[in-house]
Amino acid sequence: MIIFDTEGAVHYWNPASEALYGWPALTMIGRGIGHLSTRSENEREHWRMLLQEGTWQGVVSRRTPSGIHIAVDIRQYVRFAQDGTPRDVIEYGRQSLSDGAVPGADWHIPDRLMAASWEIDVSASDALIATIARLRDEAAAEAQLNARYKDLVKAARIVNVNERTMRLVGGNRGRDLMIGQPVSGFWPLESRATLGELIVDAMTGKTEDATYRRQMPSDGILRDPLVTVWRAETHGRIYAAVNGTVDDDRSYVYLRASEARYRKLVHHMPIALWQVDASHMGRIYNDIRASGVTDFGAYLDEHPDLVELAATTVQITDVNRAAVQLLGGASALDLMRPVGYLFTVNRRSLHNVMIGRFNGQANYEEITKVETLDGRVLDVRMSVTYPKVLAELDVTIFSFEDVTERMSMEAEIRQLQADFTHAARISTLGELTTSIAHEINQPLAAIVTNAETSLRWLSRDDPNVEKVKALTARIAASGRRASDIVQHIRGMASKRQPERVATDLNEIVQESLIFIRHEIESQSIGIRTNLARGLPSTMADRIQLQQVVVNLLINSVQAVEAHSAGKREICIDTHRTENGALAFTLRDTGPGIPPDDIDRIFEGFFTTKEAGMGIGLAICQSIIAEHGGSISASNHPGGGAQFRFVIPVEAPDGSA
Amino acid sequence: MDDDEAIREALCDLMMVTGLGCSTFDSAPAFLNDPGPNDFDCLITDVRMPGMSGIDLLERMRTGGSDMPVIMLTSVLDSNTRARALELGAQAWLTKPVADDALLDQLKTAIGAEDWPDEPGR
Numbered sequence: 001m002i003i004f005d006t007e008g009a010v011h012y013w014n015p016a017s018e019a020l021y022g023w024p025a026l027t028m029i030g031r032g033i034g035h036l037s038t039r040s041e042n043e044r045e046h047w048r049m050l051l052q053e054g055t056w057q058g059v060v061s062r063r064t065p066s067g068i069h070i071a072v073d074i075r076q077y078v079r080f081a082q083d084g085t086p087r088d089v090i091e092y093g094r095q096s097l098s099d100g101a102v103p104g105a106d107w108h109i110p111d112r113l114m115a116a117s118w119e120i121d122v123s124a125s126d127a128l129i130a131t132i133a134r135l136r137d138e139a140a141a142e143a144q145l146n147a148r149y150k151d152l153v154k155a156a157r158i159v160n161v162n163e164r165t166m167r168l169v170g171g172n173r174g175r176d177l178m179i180g181q182p183v184s185g186f187w188p189l190e191s192r193a194t195l196g197e198l199i200v201d202a203m204t205g206k207t208e209d210a211t212y213r214r215q216m217p218s219d220g221i222l223r224d225p226l227v228t229v230w231r232a233e234t235h236g237r238i239y240a241a242v243n244g245t246v247d248d249d250r251s252y253v254y255l256r257a258s259e260a261r262y263r264k265l266v267h268h269m270p271i272a273l274w275q276v277d278a279s280h281m282g283r284i285y286n287d288i289r290a291s292g293v294t295d296f297g298a299y300l301d302e303h304p305d306l307v308e309l310a311a312t313t314v315q316i317t318d319v320n321r322a323a324v325q326l327l328g329g330a331s332a333l334d335l336m337r338p339v340g341y342l343f344t345v346n347r348r349s350l351h352n353v354m355i356g357r358f359n360g361q362a363n364y365e366e367i368t369k370v371e372t373l374d375g376r377v378l379d380v381r382m383s384v385t386y387p388k389v390l391a392e393l394d395v396t397i398f399s400f401e402d403v404t405e406r407m408s409m410e411a412e413i414r415q416l417q418a419d420f421t422h423a424a425r426i427s428t429l430g431e432l433t434t435s436i437a438h439e440i441n442q443p444l445a446a447i448v449t450n451a452e453t454s455l456r457w458l459s460r461d462d463p464n465v466e467k468v469k470a471l472t473a474r475i476a477a478s479g480r481r482a483s484d485i486v487q488h489i490r491g492m493a494s495k496r497q498p499e500r501v502a503t504d505l506n507e508i509v510q511e512s513l514i515f516i517r518h519e520i521e522s523q524s525i526g527i528r529t530n531l532a533r534g535l536p537s538t539m540a541d542r543i544q545l546q547q548v549v550v551n552l553l554i555n556s557v558q559a560v561e562a563h564s565a566g567k568r569e570i571c572i573d574t575h576r577t578e579n580g581a582l583a584f585t586l587r588d589t590g591p592g593i594p595p596d597d598i599d600r601i602f603e604g605f606f607t608t609k610e611a612g613m614g615i616g617l618a619i620c621q622s623i624i625a626e627h628g629g630s631i632s633a634s635n636h637p638g639g640g641a642q643f644r645f646v647i648p649v650e651a652p653d654g655s656a
Numbered sequence: 657m658d659d660d661e662a663i664r665e666a667l668c669d670l671m672m673v674t675g676l677g678c679s680t681f682d683s684a685p686a687f688l689n690d691p692g693p694n695d696f697d698c699l700i701t702d703v704r705m706p707g708m709s710g711i712d713l714l715e716r717m718r719t720g721g722s723d724m725p726v727i728m729l730t731s732v733l734d735s736n737t738r739a740r741a742l743e744l745g746a747q748a749w750l751t752k753p754v755a756d757d758a759l760l761d762q763l764k765t766a767i768g769a770e771d772w773p774d775e776p777g778r
Contacts, residue, residue, distance in 0.1 A: 438704070441731040445752035446662035449670055452756035456673040471669060478662050521659065521706040 024117030071096035116165040123236025149196025198229035272323035274398040311340030435518035443478035498541040512549040559590025675773035684708035703730035725766035
């Protein structure tokens with residue numbers, strides 16, 4: 001439906017008319033309806049009939065923005081004022097059924113009535129338009145022209161927009177806030193040059209009514225938007241209409257704002273982020289996968305050139321501020337290079353990242369090293385988030401977290417722990433001095449006596465060589481025994497980093513008993529051992545495990561020593577648990593642990609001994625935990641304390 | 657008497673080269689329960705031993721009326737224990753490792769020069 005006055009000037013142009021003719025209401029209101037018709041002779045006759053009869057019905061030909069004409073069946077009625085003079089004309093129209101061959105199908109997209117229409121004032125840009133026209137004649141470089149086109153859009157002012165335009169690009173600011181503003185503020189950056197070009201086309205075109213159209217890149221709101229520009233009747237004004245299927249119900253501004261928020265968020269994120277476009281690698285992976293490769297790691301080992309290809313061609317498309325800071329760059333541009341520079345210290349990491357992508361993982365993480373632009377090497381936790389397989393955009397995100405300080409702190413803590421453990425061992429050895437002295441003194445005493453006896457045999461008139469041989473053999477045996485003990489002590493006393501080797505738990509128990517034997521015997525404490533046969537060896541630090549057993553033994557000896565009454569006995573038992581772990585149990589006939597202390601007994605610096613530092617059991621616990629096991633203390637129902645630790649046969653890091 | 661076999665064997669060999677006869681025991685109970693003739697001229701014993709200590713044994717022997725000379729041969733440096741041993745009439749308190757001359761001198765004193773064997777092989 002169209003309403004126009006008796007002069008033919010359009011007052012009302014409903015959405016159905018927008019749909020039928022393609023001309024947005026905005027561009028039609030105020031214009032003469034006649035300018036859509038070319039058969040002026042017929043028009044004049046038709047007009048005369050209408051005013052005379054008050055009604056007219058027939059077929060007219062009307063021009064669409066695409067330049068073609070369509071035949072339309074129309075009915076027109078004149079509305080009269082109270083004084084009987086014609087006030088205006090109401091026209092109802094629909095495309096003529098007889099006009100089936102009219103090629104206007106491209107306008108029949110479902111929501112074309114939703115065209116976003118603009119009336120734009122470029123009157124201030126005559127000079128610029130002339131310059132552009134000249135540059136075009138001179139076939140100037142595209143870049144030069146594009147810059148001018150953008151200038152033109154920046155200079156162009158919005159005169160009016162329709163509802164749809166407002167909704168798509170105006171956000172909630174309303175029409176009033178758009179009017180008078182530069183078009184560029186509301187026009188997608190990617191297609192500003194296109195608009196500028198069309199404006200120049202329209203302004204310099206010979207034919208007044210010609211329309212100029214161009215497909216624009218999809219902008220996230222409209223799919224395949226088509227922009228049409230034509231000259232308005234008013235000098236220096238142009239109309240623009242954008243048609244396209246709505247892709248996203250959110251407005252362009254909303255999306256732009258959302259994207260801006262996203263970019264801002266990423267930019268200010270305290271974690272260093274790299275955005276990477278590895279789309280071409282994705283295609284290469286597809287080809288490799290199609291050729292039947294499943295073990296991509298092995299494939300990369302055979303084709304190291306592929307890793308190099310990725311290093312030199314996978315482009316970083318964006319980085320945030322934290323990334324620039326982390327690597328010590330001056331600006332983001334320093335980091336917008338192929339990814340290779342992130343993997344100069346550890347090329348293997350890139351290899352791993354590629355495998356993750358090939359295998360279709362959602363993400364990948366590892367601790368690696370990265371070299372900063374000023375040559376420092378950082379320990380970093382690298383996380384890679386791969387694009388979803390079906391996602392339109394192929395964007396991989398790398399994040400690097402500097403863990404150098406944490407790693408060095410962890411190393412320090414490990415060192416501190418080792419120092420502590422060592423100190424505790426020394427302190428234990430201190431407690432065992434008498435036992436140790438005795439243990440070494442025994443073989444030494446045997447050696448001295450045997451040696452002197454040998455001399456006596458040799459100094460006799462009939463030297464007994466056989467006897468001397470036997471004594472010398474005993475000297476050697478005792479010497480070895482002394483040497484073994486010294487070696488054990490040296491192991492306990494030495495400061496060293498723990499190391500995991502295959503260790504026999506029963507051997508540890510027996511060696512520990514050597515240290516403590518004298519204490520046990522001098523206190524007349526009976527030792528009962530029940531060591532399971534055929535235990536598998538465990539990956540453990542021999543000295544540390546020995547420290548645990550010796551510590552527990554000393555505790556028990558002291559407990560039994562303090563407890564004068566009853567049987568004096570320590571029972572040691574080793575066995576394999578149902579889960580296949582190794583268990584060590586030690587029970588004594590001492591007074592047991594006061595119930596209040598049981599929960600705190602493994603705490604650092606907890607002690608009930610007057611001279612104790614209270615680190616013995618704490619260190620036992622930390623050693624057992626380090627071995628992936630657990631330790632517990634309880635009181636045996638039959639009296640006395642019971643300590644038990646369980647350690648896995650396999651080391652916690654998975655090595656067998 | 658010593659719980660350490662190497663010590664026992666070494667001392668026994670020293671007795672033999674000197675021309676003395678000897679028996680060895682690995683504990684005080686073993687000595688006390690020995691069914692053989694128990695009329696030794698002298699006992700050389702360790703102090704710290706499992707079951708019964710050398711001091712306990714000495715106490716028990718003295719309580720039982722035995723005045724057998726006893727030489728304590730030990731690595732215990734505890735002066736109280738030493739005083740107790742001497743109080744109980746121990747012949748000597750020698751520390752390991754002991755010089756053979758020192759041990760043999762004490763042994764000679766305990767046994768008496770008249771019963772001391774001639775130096776064999778000389």
